[in-house]
Amino acid sequence: MRAPNDGPFADPAGTWNKRFAGEDFLFGTAPNEWLREHAALWQPTQRVLCVADGEGRNSVWLARRGLQVDAFDISEVAVAKARRLADTQAAQVNFAVAGIDDYAWPVAAFDGVAAIFVQFADPALRDRMFAHIVRSLKPGGLLVLQGYTPRQLEYRTGGPPVLSHLYTEPMLREALADLDIIELRDYEAEVTEGSGHRGHSALIGLVARRR
Ligand SMILES: C[S@@+](CC[C@H](N)C(=O)[O-])C[C@H]1O[C@@H](n2cnc3c(N)ncnc32)[C@H](O)[C@@H]1O
Numbered sequence: 001m002r003a004p005n006d007g008p009f010a011d012p013a014g015t016w017n018k019r020f021a022g023e024d025f026l027f028g029t030a031p032n033e034w035l036r037e038h039a040a041l042w043q044p045t046q047r048v049l050c051v052a053d054g055e056g057r058n059s060v061w062l063a064r065r066g067l068q069v070d071a072f073d074i075s076e077v078a079v080a081k082a083r084r085l086a087d088t089q090a091a092q093v094n095f096a097v098a099g100i101d102d103y104a105w106p107v108a109a110f111d112g113v114a115a116i117f118v119q120f121a122d123p124a125l126r127d128r129m130f131a132h133i134v135r136s137l138k139p140g141g142l143l144v145l146q147g148y149t150p151r152q153l154e155y156r157t158g159g160p161p162v163l164s165h166l167y168t169e170p171m172l173r174e175a176l177a178d179l180d181i182i183e184l185r186d187y188e189a190e191v192t193e194g195s196g197h198r199g200h201s202a203l204i205g206l207v208a209r210r211r
Contacts, residue, residue: 056082157199179208
């Protein structure tokens with residue numbers, strides 16, 4: 001029987017460096033749709049953090065909207081590609097190579113946090129990540145989060161095929177009880193995000209505010 005820490009979750013940097021090794025952008029260069037729909041909640045010059053930002057599609061797009069953007073990811077290959085994407089689009093992003101557990105999370109620093117498809121996290125890592133996110137938001141700051149629900153196990157068009165990593169509405173309400181939920185939507189949609197997320201998908205989107 002497989003131990004929970006076997007497989008792709010045992011060496012996240014190595015696993016993701018291999019996934020990002022190609023010339024293409026695995027999840028494309030356009031921003032995630034849930035983020036695009038909700039980014040107007042932040043005003044230009046406000047400070048936003050992109051958690052596990054991958055190849056930079058979300059951070060670069062937010063920076064081009066006039067936001068001050070910090071971003072980190074555990075994969076140095078991804079962050080190198082993100083830096084190149086920012087250069088080609090003349091966008092300023094403060095990138096770092098770091099994992100959830102070793103990022104230098106500032107406290108009450110961000111007007112927003114974007115956590116888009118961060119379901120690499122098992123329940124224990126997810127608890128630590130959500131605690132960091134909540135503490136890093138200023139009072140009034142907004143979390144914009146996108147993930148997959150358990151129905152995604154039938155579709156297999158993206159995301160980890162591991163039930164405990166997926167989100168449900170009650171789970172997010174409980175895990176993020178320190179935030180006021182502004183919007184929480186369980187829905188299905190066609191997703192076209194590079195070759196990594198493609199096809200009919202069972203999604204969940206959340207917007208929540210720190211008190
Ligand atoms: C599905 S991708 C999403 C990337 C990006 N948020 C996007 O929407 O394009 C998941 C990302 O999480 C990163 N990652 C995996 N484990 C991590 C960890 N423990 N800490 C920080 N980043 C991690 C991977 O390198 C990868 O870029």
